[in-house]
Amino acid sequence: MRHRRRIATALGTGTAVIAALVAAVPGSQAAEEEQRSAETVVVDGDSAGREFDGLGAVSAGASSRLLYDYPEPERSQILDYLFKPGYGANLEILKVEIGADTNSTSGAEPSHMRERGKVNCNRGYEWWLMREAVERNPDIQLGGLQWGAPGWFEGGFWSQDNIDYLLSWLDCAEQHGLDIDFMGGWNEAGYDTEWYVKWKRALRAEHPDIELTAADDTPNWNWRVADAMAANPEFGAAVDIANQHSPCGHRTRYLRCSSTETARDLGKPLWIGELSSMAHDAGAAPLARAANRMYIDARITGMIAWSPISAWYSNITLADTGLMVAEWPWSGYYDVGDSIWAYAHTNQFADPGWRYLNSGSTRLESGASVVSLASPDGGDWSTVIETFDADQPSTLTLDVANLPESGMRLWASDLDSDDPADRFREVGTVQPDGGEITLQLEPGHIYSLTTTDGQGKGAATPDATVSDRLAVPFRESFENVPDGRTARYFSDLAGAFEAAPCAGGRDGTCYRQQVDQPPISWGHVGELPLSTMVGDPRWWGDYTVSTDVLLEEPGYVEVGGRASGQSWGTPASGYHLRIGTEGWELFSRDHAGNRETSLASGTESVGVDEWHTVGLRMRGDTIEVLLDGEVLSEVTDTTQRTGNVVLGVSAWHHAQFDDLRVTPTSRAPRFVPKDQMQASATSEHGFFRGWTHGVGHVLDDRPETTWSSAFDPPAGLPQSVTLDLGRTRHVEALTYQPRLDGNTNGMITDYEVYVSRDGKSYERVASGTWSADSSTKVVTWPAQDARHVRLVAAGDDNACGDSTATAGELGVVRAGGPPLRTTPPAPEQPPLPEDAPAEFDVLVPQHETTATASSVHSDPYQPCAAVDGDKTTFWHSAPASTDPLPATVTLDLGDRYEVQGLSYLSRQDGNPNGNVTEYTVEVSTDGTTFTPVTEGSWADDGSQKYATFSPAEARYVRLTAHSGHFGVAAAAELHVGRTP
Known part of the structure; x- marks a missing residue:
């Protein structure tokens, strides 16, 4: 792999004392400082550990699609923030999708060979992105990975056809002047050890410098590829880099990272093959944790995040997942985001090829973590500290040994501050005193201490605003x-x-x-x-x-x-x-x-x-x-x-x-400008699944962000959002755009709207019901003057216990525009298809039924989702690696009935994982003693399924999944048929 070296410039010997950030002082003087927890970490240049491979990103799933269409100079500014050394994230690794014309998350990327032997090396934008990355950083490591493959392969994915296809992709890379450093297999779809051995053999013959990485597995499998490499010497020799997706968690705070002893003993580099970048306002602290803790906890030396930039439409899957956001190519607006600086604090201070210093890489009792790295010759070194789990200021002393004791630069980012100027700023220089450096650390910070120079913070900003729309016509x-x-x-x-x-x-x-x-x-x-x-x-x-x-x-x-x-x-x-x-x-x-x-x-x-x-x-x-x-x-x-x-x-x-x-065809409604309004809510939720859910999101003009009422601890309903219009205005309607991520939980179904002139006395002007779907809703009332408009969520689409309310965007319509009509009430939906067996002519009411399960994956995949009347939600059993089948769902019908059938609908999101294929149905009157009434098998697809049996008295009906697609079970909807 290509590794670059940064040449340090000698600093002066003066010592800077930076208030509240750093003090280089003798131990006796430090003891007189304000009382705070104090710890010492030895940073020993002779404690070299594994080689650092860099922090990078993967452009895949059409994540970079709209970036290509950005105007200049904004497009180059974005690329500089991603790739330019000493400017922004300074990405050290770029992995790209090898397209196959199939949806791979947020879109489809084009194939370079749609027919056998017909190669077109100019399709798509990944070649362009790699060239732009190399132009800025010639030493960036490049790699390729497949999500899908063309349909002309004989023998499927794990075939010689695919190896030939990948070799042709590498030939295309050479035509574009690109040197590829590593290649993989199939993203999150398992692996075939024999195929990997053949693939490595082909690489040795034609591209001997390219390394092979495996297996880009889902986190459910917990480094199973390492077990296979250890058990199969030929496979182990073929794989150069072992990787696992999300070993620090998936869209979590990345509090702890994991690997197995087997993986660590392989003698191979361990990488995070993919970790979610998360939202523009949520990912920085988790990524900073992971950048340190991947090595401290798991001896992982490389990290690749999806995605480098969220450059796809805001109403498509997982929008706002990237180190940056660029969804507005017509205007050139972009949002840098704090995640860029979380990456900068590592990548701008250590190069691939540097060594971790084991003595200086540890967790601290304060909740912070520290990693130290040194150049191969020991002439330069850096320490990176994150304090996101510290709840109070603390003192850290670095006891430096066998490393240069020249003056060092300190950089810091305060992510608790609302001021962008507090991100990635150089705060001064320090001189070790007697081999010690004492730092005063504050919570919510990232610090980088280094002997090197060349760091910098890009200052480019777009001229456009987030509200600039693509013009019609x-x-x-x-x-x-x-x-x-x-x-x-x-x-x-x-x-x-x-x-x-x-x-x-x-x-x-x-x-x-x-x-x-x-x-x-x-x-x-x-x-x-x-x-x-x-x-x-x-x-x-x-x-x-x-x-x-x-x-x-x-x-x-x-x-x-x-x-x-x-x-x-x-x-x-x-x-x-x-x-x-x-x-x-x-x-x-x-x-x-x-x-x-x-x-x-x-x-x-x-x-x-x-x-x-x-x-x-x-x-x-x-x-x-x-x-x-x-x-x-x-x-x-x-x-x-x-x-x-x-x-x-x-x-x-x-x-x-x-x-x-x-x-x-007519003018759009006359909306009150969102930048002139403010929003408040009865409650709001913070971080969850990689996004934040503050009430400000209802006015940020970004459809993908959402407000949610508090659900940890649950606040319940009703909940409300109040919009202050800035001044009294003549208004006649409110628009409600629900969440657009495909999940209906929290969509407001029962609503009330109130208006007020003074913010104290409110008048109800409308109420009704809405369907739980993604379409924008409108509610109108006779035009009147108001400064405040309040939307009350009285009911939501969530049958799983405590309810929440969510909203993507809210708009207030001024009177005098084109006529609007209130969205009609939600229609009643039939629970089962019309061709259901006669045993289901009469159903036990779902709203009276509760569900429990022997195994649950996580929120929101609770068993209650199987009886909530919503086909988009589902129960999911725990991963097969931790809690294999069988798994059961038990329905408490709320009363005794003579039952004669159970209908089963698997998850309806297009993912087959969890389709129950072998089952047993049991009934009980007391919830303790269960009697089998039928068993059988169902097709491995998403169609409606039925199990019928002779009428039996029961209050409880239990479905046991003995086998299911991918070794797990899922259920979107369960209904019980009873006798008339």
Whole structure:
């Protein structure tokens, strides 16, 4: 691997005493300081441990898609923050996805070889990203990893075809002037030891300097690859770097990192193959912990975070997960975030090839942690300290031995401060006194002490603001898009949409879906409908979207608008017109529940090799279906309100699009500017699953961030958010954008709205119910003057005990704009399909049923999710590695019934893990003695399943999962059928 060296510049011998941060003083004087906990750490240059490999990031899952479309100079500024030494994160490792035209988290990345032998080395943006990284840091370590693979492989993923495919990718890298340092296998999909041995053999023959890393396993498996390497010498010799995903936890505070004794004894480097960067305002402290504790706790020497930058649409899976955020290419706005500086505190002070000093790398009794590293020749050294688990100031003395005692620079970041100037600032120099350096440490800080120089803090800022929208009208003719490339602002969810010569007798460039066979998909998300998304997620939906279309074979195309989002194996939401050789259909889709509702259909069709203009005209609650300038149908529906545009194609067909146009049909509502409002709440939650949930998120103009009422400890309902409009205004409506991550928990279903002029006396102006879905809701009232508007959440979509309330964005509409209509009440949904067996004609009421389980994975996968009436939530058993099947779910029906069947619906997020395949059903009247009533097997898919049996009296019904996909069990919905 390439390692760079930083040459230190000698410092003066003067000693700087930095108040509240550092003091280089003799021990006798230090004892007179204010009483605080004091500890001493020996930093011995002769205690060299493992070699430091660097902190890096993985660009994958379409995470960098929108960065490519950024204007200059903002794009270069972002790249500098990521890669430029002495400027920002100073990334030392960049791993990229080897694309396969399949959804790999937040989109699909293109394949360089869609057909055997046909290689195109210019597809995608990862080549560009790697070149930009190397241009800034020639010594950055580059690697590649697959999430999916093309469907033409014979023998599946673990085949010789794949090895040849990867070798061709490396040939492409050489064409781009890129030296790849390491390669992997299949992301979070297990491993085949024989294949790895063959893959290493091929690398030795053609690319002997490239190292092989394995196995990019999910955290459930706890370094099982190390066990396999130890047990299989040939496999162990093939793998150069052992890695595990999330050994410090997944989207947690990263309090403790883990490895196994077997892994540590391999004699190989241990890496974190992937760790979530988390949200822009949540990831810095966890990443700083992990950067230190990975070595202290687990002797891990390299860390790769997903992702380097959150550069995908804010309404797509896991938005706002990155060291930086860049979701606004039309304006150039970006958000640096504190995680950049968390990385800088290590990467700007130690190079790959430096050695950890074991004596100077430890946890402190105060809750802080410290790591020390030295250059190979011992001429330079650095110490990094994080104090995020310290609850009070403390004193740390470094007892320095066998290291240079020249003057040292100290840098510090105060992450508890609201002032950006308190991030990554040089606070002075210190001179060891008698071999000792005494530091006064404050909680919530990162400190870096070093003999080196060259550190720096980038100062570039964007000219735009977060509220700058992509303008409508919007048009893309595709004429200026190079052949085989992606059009500006288009982000593929699945498949491959690229510029190509127009067919059907039309001149110029069109946009073509290129994939004609299903890829080998990444198992976490399955295979989505072929689709691509474009536009601003915050677009108010009064617009017409139209495009010219051509089918190259029988099938259909889709044109969609008002797409509020897409997440985890579900198609994009919104209104969709599907039109093809068999007629047309207009339907509404919600991605949170993966629900489709047909609104209209007809027999009008489009033929093969014919150009037609199709579209949707949306104005208020009216949606018109357009074909060649004619209105085929007009429907009234208020389900979808906001969002961007989607184009789709039937699988696995070729079709073309041309001249996409988005034009306004009426003015957007006159919203009170969010930067003139303030929000307060009855309660709010802090950090959870890698995001923060403060009430300020309802006004930050970022759809992916959310407010949540407190749930640790639970605050319950009702909860409320009050908006101070800054001054009295004439207002008539409130908009509520729910969370967009695909989860419905906390979505407000029962609401009340109040207004006030003085903030003391409130008048209720509206109340009602909303559906638990991702679409933006509107509530109106007779216009009146108010300075304060309050939304009260009286009920939510959460049947699992204590309820919460969540909101993505809130908007207040001033009077005098276009007319609005209140979102209608939530419709009643049938609990089971109409073709359910007769044993389920009468059901035991779900709201009277409670559930317990023998095994639970974690929140929010509690057993109550299986009886909450929501198909998007589910119970999940514990990981197979810690609590293998069988696992049980026991339903307490609340009373005795004569029962005759149990219906089972597995998780509906597109992930097959947990599909129960072998089961037993038992019943009981007392909850203690259970009698088996049926057993059997179910298909390993997400369809509705049924188990029927002879009528039996019971209050308790128990489902036992003896086997399930991936060795675990999951249940989205359970219903019990009873006799009439």
